[in-house]
Amino acid sequence: MWTDPIFWAVVVLMAVAMEFWAMFLHGRLWHGVLWPTHESHHRPRTGPFEFNDIFAVFHAGVAMFLIIYGFESSHGRVSELMIAAGFGMSAFGMAYFTVHDGFIHGRLPVQFLAKFSYFRRVRNAHKVHHRKDHVGPYGLFLGEWELRRAKKRRIAARQSREVMGA
Numbered sequence: 001m002w003t004d005p006i007f008w009a010v011v012v013l014m015a016v017a018m019e020f021w022a023m024f025l026h027g028r029l030w031h032g033v034l035w036p037t038h039e040s041h042h043r044p045r046t047g048p049f050e051f052n053d054i055f056a057v058f059h060a061g062v063a064m065f066l067i068i069y070g071f072e073s074s075h076g077r078v079s080e081l082m083i084a085a086g087f088g089m090s091a092f093g094m095a096y097f098t099v100h101d102g103f104i105h106g107r108l109p110v111q112f113l114a115k116f117s118y119f120r121r122v123r124n125a126h127k128v129h130h131r132k133d134h135v136g137p138y139g140l141f142l143g144e145w146e147l148r149r150a151k152k153r154r155i156a157a158r159q160s161r162e163v164m165g166a
Protein backbone atom coordinates (compact mmCIF):
# COMPACT_ATOMS: atom_id res chain seq x y z
CA MET A 1 0.00 0.00 0.00
CA TRP A 2 2.64 2.53 1.06
CA THR A 3 4.66 2.02 -2.12
CA ASP A 4 1.62 1.91 -4.42
CA PRO A 5 1.48 5.03 -6.61
CA ILE A 6 -2.30 4.60 -7.00
CA PHE A 7 -2.70 4.89 -3.23
CA TRP A 8 -0.87 8.24 -3.19
CA ALA A 9 -2.67 9.41 -6.33
CA VAL A 10 -5.98 8.86 -4.51
CA VAL A 11 -4.64 10.78 -1.49
CA VAL A 12 -3.76 13.77 -3.71
CA LEU A 13 -6.99 13.56 -5.73
CA MET A 14 -9.04 13.46 -2.56
CA ALA A 15 -7.23 16.50 -1.13
CA VAL A 16 -7.89 18.44 -4.36
CA ALA A 17 -11.51 17.27 -4.51
CA MET A 18 -11.98 18.58 -0.96
CA GLU A 19 -11.38 22.15 -2.20
CA PHE A 20 -14.34 21.79 -4.56
CA TRP A 21 -16.38 20.05 -1.88
CA ALA A 22 -15.61 22.89 0.56
CA MET A 23 -16.48 25.46 -2.14
CA PHE A 24 -19.81 23.73 -2.73
CA LEU A 25 -20.72 23.32 0.96
CA HIS A 26 -19.62 26.83 1.86
CA GLY A 27 -21.65 28.43 -0.95
CA ARG A 28 -24.75 26.24 -0.83
CA LEU A 29 -25.12 25.15 2.79
CA TRP A 30 -23.00 27.33 5.09
CA HIS A 31 -24.43 30.45 3.41
CA GLY A 32 -27.80 28.73 3.08
CA VAL A 33 -29.64 26.67 5.64
CA LEU A 34 -26.57 26.37 7.91
CA TRP A 35 -25.98 30.14 8.04
CA PRO A 36 -26.97 30.29 11.76
CA THR A 37 -23.85 28.19 12.47
CA HIS A 38 -21.53 29.70 9.86
CA GLU A 39 -22.47 33.24 10.85
CA SER A 40 -20.19 32.86 13.89
CA HIS A 41 -17.28 32.89 11.41
CA HIS A 42 -18.43 36.14 9.82
CA ARG A 43 -18.67 37.98 13.15
CA PRO A 44 -15.71 38.92 15.38
CA ARG A 45 -14.64 35.91 17.46
CA THR A 46 -14.97 36.37 21.23
CA GLY A 47 -12.94 33.36 22.44
CA PRO A 48 -10.50 30.78 21.05
CA PHE A 49 -13.33 28.91 19.33
CA GLU A 50 -16.35 29.74 17.21
CA PHE A 51 -19.52 27.73 16.60
CA ASN A 52 -18.46 27.35 12.96
CA ASP A 53 -15.59 25.05 14.08
CA ILE A 54 -18.15 22.28 14.35
CA PHE A 55 -17.86 21.82 10.54
CA ALA A 56 -14.13 21.05 10.91
CA VAL A 57 -14.86 18.63 13.76
CA PHE A 58 -17.46 16.89 11.60
CA HIS A 59 -15.04 16.44 8.67
CA ALA A 60 -12.25 15.30 11.00
CA GLY A 61 -14.66 12.67 12.32
CA VAL A 62 -15.42 11.40 8.81
CA ALA A 63 -11.69 11.27 7.96
CA MET A 64 -10.91 9.42 11.20
CA PHE A 65 -13.70 6.94 10.55
CA LEU A 66 -12.35 6.21 7.04
CA ILE A 67 -8.80 5.68 8.32
CA ILE A 68 -9.70 3.61 11.39
CA TYR A 69 -12.32 1.52 9.59
CA GLY A 70 -9.89 1.05 6.66
CA PHE A 71 -7.15 -0.27 8.93
CA GLU A 72 -9.49 -2.43 11.02
CA SER A 73 -11.25 -4.10 8.09
CA SER A 74 -9.59 -6.48 5.67
CA HIS A 75 -11.31 -5.79 2.39
CA GLY A 76 -8.09 -5.29 0.43
CA ARG A 77 -8.54 -2.64 -2.21
CA VAL A 78 -11.63 -1.06 -0.63
CA SER A 79 -9.90 -0.66 2.74
CA GLU A 80 -6.88 0.90 1.07
CA LEU A 81 -9.05 3.37 -0.80
CA MET A 82 -10.82 4.33 2.42
CA ILE A 83 -7.47 4.96 4.10
CA ALA A 84 -6.25 6.98 1.10
CA ALA A 85 -9.45 9.06 1.09
CA GLY A 86 -9.09 9.63 4.84
CA PHE A 87 -5.48 10.73 4.40
CA GLY A 88 -6.45 13.13 1.59
CA MET A 89 -9.23 14.63 3.72
CA SER A 90 -6.84 15.01 6.67
CA ALA A 91 -4.15 16.66 4.53
CA PHE A 92 -6.72 19.13 3.17
CA GLY A 93 -8.14 19.75 6.65
CA MET A 94 -4.72 20.54 8.10
CA ALA A 95 -3.79 22.78 5.15
CA TYR A 96 -7.18 24.53 5.34
CA PHE A 97 -6.91 25.11 9.07
CA THR A 98 -3.32 26.36 8.79
CA VAL A 99 -3.99 28.78 5.91
CA HIS A 100 -7.59 29.86 6.59
CA ASP A 101 -7.86 29.87 10.38
CA GLY A 102 -4.17 30.13 11.25
CA PHE A 103 -2.82 32.54 8.65
CA ILE A 104 -5.82 34.56 7.42
CA HIS A 105 -7.72 34.76 10.73
CA GLY A 106 -4.64 34.83 12.98
CA ARG A 107 -5.42 31.75 15.08
CA LEU A 108 -1.95 30.21 14.64
CA PRO A 109 1.52 31.82 14.63
CA VAL A 110 2.04 31.19 10.91
CA GLN A 111 2.33 34.77 9.64
CA PHE A 112 5.58 33.81 7.88
CA LEU A 113 3.33 32.48 5.12
CA ALA A 114 2.88 36.12 4.04
CA LYS A 115 6.39 35.85 2.55
CA PHE A 116 4.88 33.78 -0.25
CA SER A 117 2.89 35.67 -2.84
CA TYR A 118 0.57 32.68 -3.34
CA PHE A 119 -0.62 32.80 0.28
CA ARG A 120 -1.02 36.58 0.12
CA ARG A 121 -3.23 36.11 -2.93
CA VAL A 122 -5.26 33.41 -1.16
CA ARG A 123 -5.71 35.82 1.77
CA ASN A 124 -6.78 38.72 -0.46
CA ALA A 125 -9.35 36.57 -2.25
CA HIS A 126 -10.75 35.29 1.05
CA LYS A 127 -11.00 38.84 2.40
CA VAL A 128 -13.34 39.62 -0.52
CA HIS A 129 -15.64 36.93 0.89
CA HIS A 130 -15.53 38.47 4.36
CA ARG A 131 -16.17 42.00 3.18
CA LYS A 132 -19.75 41.14 2.26
CA ASP A 133 -21.79 38.25 3.61
CA HIS A 134 -23.11 35.81 1.00
CA VAL A 135 -20.69 36.78 -1.78
CA GLY A 136 -17.99 34.44 -3.13
CA PRO A 137 -15.30 33.25 -3.41
CA TYR A 138 -16.40 30.27 -1.37
CA GLY A 139 -13.30 28.18 -2.07
CA LEU A 140 -9.99 28.95 -0.38
CA PHE A 141 -6.96 27.75 -2.34
CA LEU A 142 -8.71 28.47 -5.65
CA GLY A 143 -10.42 31.64 -4.42
CA GLU A 144 -8.64 33.86 -6.91
CA TRP A 145 -9.62 31.58 -9.77
CA GLU A 146 -13.25 31.71 -8.57
CA LEU A 147 -13.15 35.53 -8.55
CA ARG A 148 -11.71 35.63 -12.08
CA ARG A 149 -14.37 33.21 -13.30
CA ALA A 150 -17.16 35.28 -11.72
CA LYS A 151 -15.78 38.43 -13.35
CA LYS A 152 -15.65 36.77 -16.78
CA ARG A 153 -19.27 35.68 -16.34
CA ARG A 154 -20.35 39.20 -15.43
CA ILE A 155 -18.60 40.58 -18.53
CA ALA A 156 -20.16 37.91 -20.74
CA ALA A 157 -23.61 38.62 -19.30
CA ARG A 158 -23.19 42.35 -19.90
CA GLN A 159 -22.03 41.75 -23.48
CA SER A 160 -24.98 39.50 -24.25
CA ARG A 161 -27.33 42.16 -22.82
CA GLU A 162 -25.69 44.75 -25.05
CA VAL A 163 -26.06 42.52 -28.11
CA MET A 164 -29.75 41.96 -27.35
CA GLY A 165 -30.32 45.65 -26.76
CA ALA A 166 -28.56 46.67 -29.99
Ligand SMILES: [Zn+2]
Binds near residue numbers: 026038042129
Ligand atom coordinates in the same frame (compact mmCIF):
# COMPACT_ATOMS: atom_id res chain seq x y z
ZN1 LIG B 1 -18.50 32.28 4.62
Ligand SMILES: [Zn+2]
Binds near residue numbers: 130
Ligand atom coordinates in the same frame (compact mmCIF):
# COMPACT_ATOMS: atom_id res chain seq x y z
ZN1 LIG C 1 -12.80 33.10 6.81
